[in-house]
Amino acid sequence: MSPLDEILRALLKRHLTDAEVYVKRGRSRRLERTPLTETSSTSQERAWAVRAGNRRASFFAAATGDPSPAGPWPEPVAGHSLELPEPEAPAAWNPPSDFDTPLIGEREGLKLLESLGRELESELPRARLLRAVLEDGSSESELASSRGLRSVTRNRVSTLYIEAAGPGRPAPLASLYVAAREPRRFHPTALARRLADRLAVSASGAVPGRDTGDFLLAPSVVARLIAGLTPLLVGPGPGSRLIGARGRFGGDLVTLIDNGRLAGGAFEAPVDGEGVPTREVVLVEEGLFRQPLLAWWQEGAAHGDVSGCTRRPGWRDLPTPGPTHLYLKPEPRTSVASLLGAIPQGYYLIDVTGPGRFDLAGDRFALPVCGFAVQSGRASAPVAGAWLSGGIGAFLKGIAGVGRDLTFHPLDGMIGAPTVLVTGLELRAG
Amino acid sequence: MPLSKLDTAAVARTLSQIAEQPEDVVDAFFERREEVELAPEGDPGALRVWREEGFAVRLAREGRTWLASRDVIEAKPFAEALRQVARAIPSATYPEPALEVPPFEPVAALELLDFPGALSRAVRAHHVGFPLRVTVRRHRRWIQVVGPRLVAGAERESFYSCAVESSWGRYGALLPRLDAAAAEEIAVAAVSLFRARQALPPAAFRGPAVLAPPAVAVLLHEAVAHALEADTLAQGGNPEAAVGVAMAASCLDVLDDPGAAPEGVRRTTDDEGAAVVRRWLLRGGIVEQPLADALWARTSPVLLPGAGRRGTRHLPPGPRSTHLEILPGEATEADLLAGSEEGLFLSEASRGTLDPLSGEFTLAFPYGRRFRRGALAELVGPCILRGRVADLLTRVSAIGLDVRSAGAGWCAKGGQKLPVWATAPALRLDGVEVTP
Numbered sequence: 001m002s003p004l005d006e007i008l009r010a011l012l013k014r015h016l017t018d019a020e021v022y023v024k025r026g027r028s029r030r031l032e033r034t035p036l037t038e039t040s041s042t043s044q045e046r047a048w049a050v051r052a053g054n055r056r057a058s059f060f061a062a063a064t065g066d067p068s069p070a071g072p073w074p075e076p077v078a079g080h081s082l083e084l085p086e087p088e089a090p091a092a093w094n095p096p097s098d099f100d101t102p103l104i105g106e107r108e109g110l111k112l113l114e115s116l117g118r119e120l121e122s123e124l125p126r127a128r129l130l131r132a133v134l135e136d137g138s139s140e141s142e143l144a145s146s147r148g149l150r151s152v153t154r155n156r157v158s159t160l161y162i163e164a165a166g167p168g169r170p171a172p173l174a175s176l177y178v179a180a181r182e183p184r185r186f187h188p189t190a191l192a193r194r195l196a197d198r199l200a201v202s203a204s205g206a207v208p209g210r211d212t213g214d215f216l217l218a219p220s221v222v223a224r225l226i227a228g229l230t231p232l233l234v235g236p237g238p239g240s241r242l243i244g245a246r247g248r249f250g251g252d253l254v255t256l257i258d259n260g261r262l263a264g265g266a267f268e269a270p271v272d273g274e275g276v277p278t279r280e281v282v283l284v285e286e287g288l289f290r291q292p293l294l295a296w297w298q299e300g301a302a303h304g305d306v307s308g309c310t311r312r313p314g315w316r317d318l319p320t321p322g323p324t325h326l327y328l329k330p331e332p333r334t335s336v337a338s339l340l341g342a343i344p345q346g347y348y349l350i351d352v353t354g355p356g357r358f359d360l361a362g363d364r365f366a367l368p369v370c371g372f373a374v375q376s377g378r379a380s381a382p383v384a385g386a387w388l389s390g391g392i393g394a395f396l397k398g399i400a401g402v403g404r405d406l407t408f409h410p411l412d413g414m415i416g417a418p419t420v421l422v423t424g425l426e427l428r429a430g
Numbered sequence: 431m432p433l434s435k436l437d438t439a440a441v442a443r444t445l446s447q448i449a450e451q452p453e454d455v456v457d458a459f460f461e462r463r464e465e466v467e468l469a470p471e472g473d474p475g476a477l478r479v480w481r482e483e484g485f486a487v488r489l490a491r492e493g494r495t496w497l498a499s500r501d502v503i504e505a506k507p508f509a510e511a512l513r514q515v516a517r518a519i520p521s522a523t524y525p526e527p528a529l530e531v532p533p534f535e536p537v538a539a540l541e542l543l544d545f546p547g548a549l550s551r552a553v554r555a556h557h558v559g560f561p562l563r564v565t566v567r568r569h570r571r572w573i574q575v576v577g578p579r580l581v582a583g584a585e586r587e588s589f590y591s592c593a594v595e596s597s598w599g600r601y602g603a604l605l606p607r608l609d610a611a612a613a614e615e616i617a618v619a620a621v622s623l624f625r626a627r628q629a630l631p632p633a634a635f636r637g638p639a640v641l642a643p644p645a646v647a648v649l650l651h652e653a654v655a656h657a658l659e660a661d662t663l664a665q666g667g668n669p670e671a672a673v674g675v676a677m678a679a680s681c682l683d684v685l686d687d688p689g690a691a692p693e694g695v696r697r698t699t700d701d702e703g704a705a706v707v708r709r710w711l712l713r714g715g716i717v718e719q720p721l722a723d724a725l726w727a728r729t730s731p732v733l734l735p736g737a738g739r740r741g742t743r744h745l746p747p748g749p750r751s752t753h754l755e756i757l758p759g760e761a762t763e764a765d766l767l768a769g770s771e772e773g774l775f776l777s778e779a780s781r782g783t784l785d786p787l788s789g790e791f792t793l794a795f796p797y798g799r800r801f802r803r804g805a806l807a808e809l810v811g812p813c814i815l816r817g818r819v820a821d822l823l824t825r826v827s828a829i830g831l832d833v834r835s836a837g838a839g840w841c842a843k844g845g846q847k848l849p850v851w852a853t854a855p856a857l858r859l860d861g862v863e864v865t866p
């Protein structure tokens with residue numbers, strides 16, 4: 001009998017008929033560089049979590065080390081029932097080969113961070129890195145439940161956080177946070193150029209007057225807007241009620257997909273955090289709302305199939321439904337240049353400069369942005385200190401063009417978007 | 431104390447083997463944590479328990495730091511971690527000191543089970559009733575820091591956190607105890623959100639604002655404590671250059687004193703094992719002593735260690751405040767609200783942000799009240815106080831004479847979530863900008 005089965009048996013003896021044991025092992029390396037310091041950390045995690053209960057009472061316990069059948073287990077509290085999913089075989093899936101690559105070495109990682117600083121300075125003289133943090137980790141998780149569910153999953157993910165200051169006084173600040181399966185997918189030149197563009201625009205950009213027109217939104221801006229919409233797309237909440245209005249959620253170019261097994265995705269896995277098979281789920285198809293993301297226990301509460309969308313970032317976390325790789329479907333034949341060329345008068349907004357505000361009930365959003373004014377398809381002047389605002393419905397219905405440059409951003413899960421041309425929004429001073 | 435059986439002398443001897451140079455900073459940080467939560471009624475997994483223990487070994491030399499951490503307190507992983515941080519080439523074999531820790535005790539948290547009922551009664555005592563989702567959690571932490579030459583005393587922290595959600599917003603607080611006063615504090619905040627549910631945000635205005643102690647604590651945490659952390663100061667230049675700068679009105683005295691924090695979270699040493707100090711951040715509005723940890727203190731003789739904190743063993747420590755103390759003034763409540771100009775009374779701040787380079791600062795409030803001719807008037811909805819730190823803090827024109835423990839909350843700078851505490855009076859600021 002496996003150690004996990006022994007624990008399930010011990011819990012059953014306590015009349016806890018539904019029980020689940022989750023064990024996680026992980027290794028990570030973290031490298032941090034500031035103008036004055038360098039830090040290299042290595043961590044090894046070893047921990048577990050148990051959910052157990054019945055129709056009347058339940059508990060959740062998690063700890064470092066290895067679980068023991070003897071516990072000690074908390075007393076289940078009445079009024080909180082627990083149910084667990086039935087086992088279901090996932091579709092065939094082969095672990096990607098990069099799961100086996102070793103973590104980045106100390107010297108290699110610090111070199112990557114150093115080159116980021118160099119590239120930034122060559123892109124924008126007198127710009128400087130304030131802080132760069134590279135984290136690289138891999139883990140294996142095992143799940144067993146009293147329903148007979150068994151799963152073993154692996155994960156490999158790297159993140160890079162960069163804070164930089166530009167020239168001038170007060171110095172403009174910009175930060176970037178990106179994620180990929182492996183650090184070698186981070187390209188210092190491209191990242192430095194993105195930071196330099198933002199710093200240059202922030203340093204020289206003028207605050208616009210209130211204006212409308214065509215807006216070309218870079219992937220990072222669109223991804224933040226989609227992340228703001230996720231409460232509409234997860235669970236039998238407000239989003240599922242949109243089906244009533246003839247199912248119309250956005251313009252014809254809006255197709256939103258979530259896919260827990262997206263090939264090459266940072267969180268690619270055959271099953272979700274509760275061992276339910278992941279799959280591609282079309283949430284919005286050509287503007288029509290098809291279904292929200294539904295955890296197994298939400299089946300029947302809204303139209304649609306179970307999505308395999310329960311996330312479990314670590315052993316401390318309770319499983320919670322949410323997007324894994326949620327993205328706006330790109331249009332492979334449309335280049336960003338052609339979208340820009342189609343703007344007679346408007347703005348090209350290249351990045352988000354702070355947290356946005358989303359009022360889903362009031363159908364309003366506001367996002368701090370920077371970019372360029374555009375005249376006849378060409379950037380005419382930098383714009384900073386601006387807020388893009390409007391109706392959420394107006395944004396979705398006003399999408400007039402979708403580019404092919406799909407990129408993913410670590411927000412609420414990985415949120416992906418290409419460049420988008422949109423009308424019906426407003427730009428104003430902050 | 432669960433960490434009392436660690437053979438700290440043997441750990442210190444082992445650490446001394448990797449401190450090859452006189453200026454090396456070497457330490458081992460052992461921690462055990464327990465959090466017990468009572469989830470909102472109806473949620474699965476009613477009683478939730480998180481227990482963890484582990485250690486980190488650190489070596490810092492000439493601006494470079496190496497850290498290795500594990501989720502276990504055992505001799506062999508400790509020796510492995512030492513090998514990872516040691517700079518000896520070829521890698522040496524280190525002795526395995528005895529690291530014995532007792533198992534966790536069975537979970538007992540009866541006080542949590544009683545609190546939602548006490549809170550419900552406290553709300554009803556305000557003659558209102560509405561559904562609340564209550565999450566209450568007990569936090570306990572034991573730490574032991576060992577250096578090659580110094581073994582700090584073991585430290586223990588114990589406190590509670592509570593979050594309530596209603597249709598009108600969310601309120602969260604840290605509480606040293608889970609008693610009737612705690613229930614009343616949470617009830618007042620929840621009832622205030624309820625009563626302000628239909629209040630409209632105020633139109634943008636510039637004028638006086640009176641901040642109640644909880645809002646003052648958030649303001650000074652963001653605008654003084656974060657601004658005076660040595661690593662934040664270093665982003666704009668040399669941290670010691672801040673000493674002597676007039677940063678606020680001359681009536682403002684702000685200290686960080688972990689030794690005067692509420693019982694249960696009071697500290698004698700920081701998370702690096704250095705003795706904590708009663709640190710005057712601002713004396714008469716002038717910067718006196720920025721917050722520094724052991725490494726920053728080595729960069730300048732004017733920086734004192736004792737403010738090193740770590741949210742987790744997996745990350746290196748950094749300079750942070752623990753318990754802010756704002757010294758009282760002489761203004762009564764009537765003095766604070768006096769004058770012919772109409773203003774805003776802001777009691778609770780929901781969040782604050784500071785741009786360390788530009789000094790731009792915002793503080794968000796879920797609701798407030800107007801005041802005119804010395805009396806509180808109608809409620810207003812959400813609003814934001816904004817400005818530059820240097821300008822905002824010079825606008826303090828009066829300080830209340832009553833101080834209270836207030837404004838404790840979580841701070842998550844650099845991904846390290848830490849509890850912070852404060853004792854503060856009310857403040858009046860004149861000519862500040864408030865926007866909806």
